Amino acid sequence: QKEVEQDPGPLSVPEGAIVSLNCTYSNSAFQYFMWYRQYSRKGPELLMYTYSSGNKEDGRFTAQVDKSSKYISLFIRDSQPSDSATYLCAMSDAGNNRKLIWGLGTSLAVNP
Amino acid sequence: GAVVSQHPSRVICKSGTSVKIECRSLDFQATTMFWYRQFPKQSLMLMATSNEGSKATYEQGVEKDKFLINHASLTLSTLTVTSAHPEDSSFYICSARIWDRDYGYTFGSGTRLTVV
Secondary structure (H helix, E strand, C coil), rough: CEECCCCCCCEECCCCCCEEEEEECCCCCCCCCEEEEEEECCEEEEEEECCCEEEEEEEEEEEEEECCCCCCEEEEECCHEEEEEEEEEEEEECCCCCCEEEEHHHHHHEEC | CCEEEEEEEEEEECCCCCCCEEEEECCCCCECCCCCCCCCCCCCEEEEEEEECCCCCCCCCHHHCEEEEEEECCEEEEEECCCCHHCEEEEEEEECCHHHHCCEECCCCEEHHHHH
């Protein structure tokens, strides 16, 4: 079993739809949870960061962490064609090294 | 702030030659750098962690003699792919740890290596 599981998709939605992206994990030591967006042939860029459990909202993006279920989500409201990208979840424990463990990434296409 | 500049963005080389990829932290000191490779439609795979002034720590299965990492200064880390072969063709990405932020990782824009 992989430490982090993420459905690779692809996911295709019409413009304006609400998008839900998810990851599950097995390591209860994970404390830091991140969502990155990666456009084709570019490095990942940080979208959302959450420490421990709870929700966090930033504009059209909402990140949720449910540590009891070992489940994290990213919601995108009013999705735009410019949101078309691969979305990767990443997480780490609280140790000094904080090595990131990555999901496979979900490919999202928002159609105008 | 906290920008990592990675060069080159694309490189094509002949089999058997060596290629150097550079990552520079532009406005901060990067004591720790991470090097990843990413195959098409795959996630990022950590290759090695480098700390300034010390030897890199390689992940299991990564050949340290083939992927040479140098982190001689607080603003520059390099990855040299030695005696490259077509199977080394991949997308290589560096990342720097930013110690004053909990979520502190910033990524370079990546290097597309094609070995012919």
